[in-house]
Amino acid sequence: MKKGKGMKFVGDSRIPADKQKFIPKDYSEYPGRTEAFWPNFLLKEWLVGAVFLVGFLCLTVAHPAPLEKLADPTDTAYLPLPDWYFLFLYQLLKYKFASGAFFVLGAIIIPGLAFGALFLAPFLDRGEERRPHKRPVTTSLMLLGFIAVFWLTYEAAAHVDWEAKAENNKPELPSSVEIDTSHPGYAAYENSCLQCHGGELEGGPAAPTLIGVEYGVDEIKDIAVNGIGQMPADQFQGTEEELQQLAEFIVSVNEQE
Amino acid sequence: MSEKKQQVSRRQFLNYTLTGVGGFMAASMLAPMVRFAIDPVLTASTAGEMQAVVDVSEITTDPQRFDWTVEQVDAWYTSDVTHSAWVYKNENDEIVPLSPTCTHLGCSVSWAGNEDYPDQFYCPCHDGRYQKDGTNVADTPPPAPLALYEYEVRDGTLYLGQPVPRGGV
Amino acid sequence: MLQRMYDWIDERVDITPLWRDIADHEVPEHVNPAHHFSAFVYCFGGLTFFVTVIQVLSGMFLTMYYVPDIENAWRSVYYLQTEVAHGQIVRGMHHWGASVVIVMLFLHTLRVFFQGAYKKPRELNWMVGVLIFFVMLALGLTGYLLPWDNKAYFATVVTLQIAEGVPLIGEMAKTLLNGDPSIVGAQTLARFFAIHVFFLPAALFVLMGIHFIMIRKQGISGPL
Numbered sequence: 001m002k003k004g005k006g007m008k009f010v011g012d013s014r015i016p017a018d019k020q021k022f023i024p025k026d027y028s029e030y031p032g033r034t035e036a037f038w039p040n041f042l043l044k045e046w047l048v049g050a051v052f053l054v055g056f057l058c059l060t061v062a063h064p065a066p067l068e069k070l071a072d073p074t075d076t077a078y079l080p081l082p083d084w085y086f087l088f089l090y091q092l093l094k095y096k097f098a099s100g101a102f103f104v105l106g107a108i109i110i111p112g113l114a115f116g117a118l119f120l121a122p123f124l125d126r127g128e129e130r131r132p133h134k135r136p137v138t139t140s141l142m143l144l145g146f147i148a149v150f151w152l153t154y155e156a157a158a159h160v161d162w163e164a165k166a167e168n169n170k171p172e173l174p175s176s177v178e179i180d181t182s183h184p185g186y187a188a189y190e191n192s193c194l195q196c197h198g199g200e201l202e203g204g205p206a207a208p209t210l211i212g213v214e215y216g217v218d219e220i221k222d223i224a225v226n227g228i229g230q231m232p233a234d235q236f237q238g239t240e241e242e243l244q245q246l247a248e249f250i251v252s253v254n255e256q257e
Numbered sequence: 258m259s260e261k262k263q264q265v266s267r268r269q270f271l272n273y274t275l276t277g278v279g280g281f282m283a284a285s286m287l288a289p290m291v292r293f294a295i296d297p298v299l300t301a302s303t304a305g306e307m308q309a310v311v312d313v314s315e316i317t318t319d320p321q322r323f324d325w326t327v328e329q330v331d332a333w334y335t336s337d338v339t340h341s342a343w344v345y346k347n348e349n350d351e352i353v354p355l356s357p358t359c360t361h362l363g364c365s366v367s368w369a370g371n372e373d374y375p376d377q378f379y380c381p382c383h384d385g386r387y388q389k390d391g392t393n394v395a396d397t398p399p400p401a402p403l404a405l406y407e408y409e410v411r412d413g414t415l416y417l418g419q420p421v422p423r424g425g426v
Numbered sequence: 427m428l429q430r431m432y433d434w435i436d437e438r439v440d441i442t443p444l445w446r447d448i449a450d451h452e453v454p455e456h457v458n459p460a461h462h463f464s465a466f467v468y469c470f471g472g473l474t475f476f477v478t479v480i481q482v483l484s485g486m487f488l489t490m491y492y493v494p495d496i497e498n499a500w501r502s503v504y505y506l507q508t509e510v511a512h513g514q515i516v517r518g519m520h521h522w523g524a525s526v527v528i529v530m531l532f533l534h535t536l537r538v539f540f541q542g543a544y545k546k547p548r549e550l551n552w553m554v555g556v557l558i559f560f561v562m563l564a565l566g567l568t569g570y571l572l573p574w575d576n577k578a579y580f581a582t583v584v585t586l587q588i589a590e591g592v593p594l595i596g597e598m599a600k601t602l603l604n605g606d607p608s609i610v611g612a613q614t615l616a617r618f619f620a621i622h623v624f625f626l627p628a629a630l631f632v633l634m635g636i637h638f639i640m641i642r643k644q645g646i647s648g649p650l
Contacts, residue, residue, distance in 0.1 A: 010437060010438060013438070015437075015438065015439065015440045016440070019437075019440075032454060032455040032456070033455045033458075033461060034452040034453060034454050034455060035452070035453055035458070036449070036450055036451075036452065036453070037448065037449060037450065037451050037452070037453050038275075038448070038449035038450065039268065039271035039272050039274075039275045040271060040453075041453040041458065042275060043271055043274055043275045043278065044458070044459065044460055045469070045472055046275065046278045046279060046282065047278060048459070048466075048469050048472075048473070049278075049282055049472070049473070049476050050278050050281055050282050052473055052476065053282055053285060053286065053476075054285070056477075056480075056519075056522070056523070056526065057285060057515075057519075059518075059522055060515055060518035060519050060521075060522050061515060061518070063518070063522070064507075064514050064518055065507070065514070065517045065518045065520070065521035065522065066521075067500075067503060067504065067507060067573055067575055068575035068576045068577050068578075069575055069576050070500040070501075070574065070575060070576075071496075071500065071574045071575055071576055071578060071579035071580075072576060072579075073579065073610075075576060078576050078580055080576075080577070080580030080581050080583065080584055081577070081581065082567075082570075082581045082584070082585070083524075083525070083566055083567075083570055083581075084525065085525070085528045085563065085566060086563075086566075086567070089588075090584075093588075103591050104591065104592075104593060107588050107591050107592075108591070108592055108593070115556075115560075118535075118556055119553060119556045119557075120553075121539065121544055121552060122544045122545060122546070122548070122549035122552050122553070123549065125542075125545070126545075127545075128545070129542070130541060130542030130543070130545060130647075130650055131542070131650055132540045132541075132542070135542065139540065142536075142539055142540070146536070169575075169576055169577075171500075171504055171575070173501075173504065286480060286483065287483070289512040289515040289516055289519070290483060290484060290487040290512075290516050290519075292511050292512045293487055293490075293506075293510055293511060293512045293513055293515075293516045294487055294490055296510045296511045296512075296513075299511070332491075332502070332505050332509070333498055333501035333502045333504070333505040334498065334501075
C-alpha cells in the first residue's frame, strides 16, 4: 500500500479516496479442486443446514419439551437426575471410590484431570504426527475416555424408569383451592390425614389428592374409618363428632371448585 | 466472451439458490418464534362478563362513584382489580354509567372535584372538565367525552360491562 | 438503487474488504463433502454454530414470556407452553437445541482430536474451543434450573452440593452461586437467570469470535 504524503482520503478520514477495484483471488494458484466460499461452498453447507433444520424441527414437533411439576422441596419421593450430558458425572459419584471419604477424588480430581488433559491436549501430545494410528497413546486415551463416559451414562440411564418418572411428574396447575384452617374439621384432618394427603389436600407419594373427589359426607366418613383401595382401615382416630366435622371439611373444600 | 458470460450467470444462479435456501432456513426457524411473539396481538380479547355493581335503588340523580372488584387473569398472574364508575339517573330516568378515565391522558376524574365547577367532572391532572353527561367542556384538554359503560339491570341490580369510548367532537 | 446505496456507504467506511475476505476465501477439496463424502465430518463445527444461532434466537423469544421468580417462573413456562401459540415449539427448540448443541460440539471435538488438528500452530484455537465446550455445559446447567420444576430444583441442589465439596473454596463458591448460604430459592433462580442469559452468552460470543478469527487467520488444517 502507498504510504505517506500524496495519499488522498475521503474527507479527513483514513479511508483511501482512490480505491482500487477489489480483484478476487485467482483460484488457479491453489492446489486441488478448491472453490470459493461464497457462493459455491456456502450453498453446500446451507443445504446440509436446511436438511438438519428440517430434522430438528420434526424432533421438536414430535417431542414436546418436558416440564415437570412445580418445584416442591418436600417431595421426598423424587429422584433427582441431571440432564443426560451430566449423567456420567452423576454416575461416577455413586461409586465407593468416588464418594464418601473419596468425594474430592470423584467430584474434583478425576473430572479435573480428564478435562484438564483435554484442555491441554496440544501440549501433552506434541509430536508432528497427526494420523490417529501413528500416535497410539493419545488415541487410546481418548477412546478410553469416550468409552468410560458412554458406559457411565448408560449405567446411569439404564436403571431409571423414565416413563414412570415422567408420568409421576406431569405438570399440573397448583390448585386455587384455599384451605380454611379455622374450619372445625381441619384439626381432625391434621391429626389423621395430613401425613399422607398433604397440608393442602394435594396428595403425596402414598396417597392421592383429596381435591376433586366426588364423595359425600357419609362416604368420606366410611372411607376414613374402613379405608379404600390402598388406604388401610382405621386411619381416623377421634370421636364421632370429629369424624363428622372432618367429612364436612373435605366436602367444603371440594365445593369451592 | 461467451464463456465469461456463462460464468457470471452460473454465479448468479448460485447466489439465487443461496438466497433461497437461506430464506427457507430463516423462515422455518423464525416462523414459530414470530408467531409466538405476536400471539397477544392475535388473541381475541376476552371481554369480561357483566359484573354486579350496585342496587338500582341507590342510584340518584347526582353522580355517585361505585367501585366493584373483578378477578383479573393476566396470563399466569391472577389478581383482584377494582374498577369504578360514576353513575346517576338522568331526567328520562335512564341510568348513565360513566367511566372515570379522563380521555386526555388517562387520569381519574371526579364529580365536583373542583370547587369552582360544582356541576362538572373535573380531572386534576390538566384541569380537564366534562359536563354531567360526560361531554368534554370545550377549551379544556380532553378531546372526547367520557366513555360509557355497557350496562344492564337485572333483578334490581345494575350490571356493568366494558367501557365504550365515544368519539371526539 | 441498492448498488448506489452500497457505493455510498463503501466510499465512507470502506466495507468491501471486510466481507470479501470471508466471501472469497478458498475452500480446499478435502473438506468439501461434494468431492469426498467422508468430509461431512467437517460439518459438525458449522452445525454447532447453527444450533447456537437457534438457541440464541429461541432464547430471546422465550424471555418475552418467562419471568425469573420462584412464584411465577413455573407458571409462566406452563402458560407459554400451553396457552401461547407455538409456545410448545419454541420451548421445544430451546430444550432440544440444548442437547443437540452438546452432541454437535462433542462430534466436532472428536473430529478435531482424532485428526490431530489441534497441533501446531492451532494450539490456541483448540484451547478456546475447549473453553467454548465448558461454557456450553455451564449454559445447560444453569438453563435447566430456570423452569423451576422438580427436576430443576433437585438437580440444582445436587450441583450445589458438588460445588460445596470443593476443598477450601467450596463453601464460598456455593454461596456465590446460590445467593444464600443455605436456601435454594429466589436468589438462586435470579442468579442462574442472570448467568444463563447475560454472563455466559457474553463469554460465549467472545470465545466464538476468537475461534472464528483464528480459523480465518490460520486456515483449515490440511488433509491427513
